[in-house]
Amino acid sequence: MQLDQVLGYRAAAGKVGALLGVLFFLAILDGVSSQFARPTNVFRVVPGESVKVNGSLTEEVQSAEDLEWTATTDRLAVTFEAVHAGFWFGGRLWRGVLTLDPQIEPGEYLLSVKPRSAAMAHPSSVYKILVYPDAFALRQCSRSLALRYLGISPWKLALLLFPATCLVFALVFLLSQSQEKLLSKRGMAEIYQVSRFEEYIEVSFGLGEQHGIELGNRLAVIDDKGSLLGMLTVVKVGEQDSKGKLDPD
Numbered sequence: 001m002q003l004d005q006v007l008g009y010r011a012a013a014g015k016v017g018a019l020l021g022v023l024f025f026l027a028i029l030d031g032v033s034s035q036f037a038r039p040t041n042v043f044r045v046v047p048g049e050s051v052k053v054n055g056s057l058t059e060e061v062q063s064a065e066d067l068e069w070t071a072t073t074d075r076l077a078v079t080f081e082a083v084h085a086g087f088w089f090g091g092r093l094w095r096g097v098l099t100l101d102p103q104i105e106p107g108e109y110l111l112s113v114k115p116r117s118a119a120m121a122h123p124s125s126v127y128k129i130l131v132y133p134d135a136f137a138l139r140q141c142s143r144s145l146a147l148r149y150l151g152i153s154p155w156k157l158a159l160l161l162f163p164a165t166c167l168v169f170a171l172v173f174l175l176s177q178s179q180e181k182l183l184s185k186r187g188m189a190e191i192y193q194v195s196r197f198e199e200y201i202e203v204s205f206g207l208g209e210q211h212g213i214e215l216g217n218r219l220a221v222i223d224d225k226g227s228l229l230g231m232l233t234v235v236k237v238g239e240q241d242s243k244g245k246l247d248p249d
Helices: 003-038 135-140 145-150 154-185
Strands: 044-045 050-057 067-071 076-083 092-100 107-115 126-131 190-194 201-205 220-224 228-237 242-246
Touching: 003 145, 003 154, 044 050, 044 092, 050 107, 067 076, 076 107, 076 220, 135 145
Parallel strands: 044 126
Antiparallel strands: 050 092, 067 107, 076 092, 107 126, 190 201, 201 242, 220 228, 228 242
């Protein structure tokens, strides 16, 4: 490829990579914010669906067999799978599967979970079951923007965006390497750092001893169109990189 082509491709890939990176972090932010904003005692479902559910226990319960549930409708059921310790905050948690009859009417129902030995459920173990007519209606009430407007979980979206972002930035890196080689063949290199001082401007660039650069060399500084911006004096030389000083104007 020609230098102009490499520069164009790298600029385009950089913009695409930056956009994908922003979308990736927005997806993560969307997932985290929607997760924390979701009430722990509300389950949103559609008729005929089976979803994994969990909740906290205020009483000491040893196994799932020690639990029972009641609901304000006979068109849903809960199968308890396990009782376990909370990962983040300790305490006891239960987990299971909530199954809805396909004929259940959309609306709001209550589900109570309690130990078999308890007379009634603790208020924190009473759950609100919100049944929506279909998956679209369920999505429209989601706090996740990705789920609401794109129909995809923000976590799945982030999982798709991450490798795509990495691939694009890998392409940028390869194009940058190609650009450096093409520039060095012309005795040129890209300035990658600019430091401003009161009496001078210091620039760092990718040419060094292996390219024939020596202390005191006077080198032209040009823009991307080839126009002369000024002359620098080399003040420090490395094997592959050097530094030079420019007048502050």
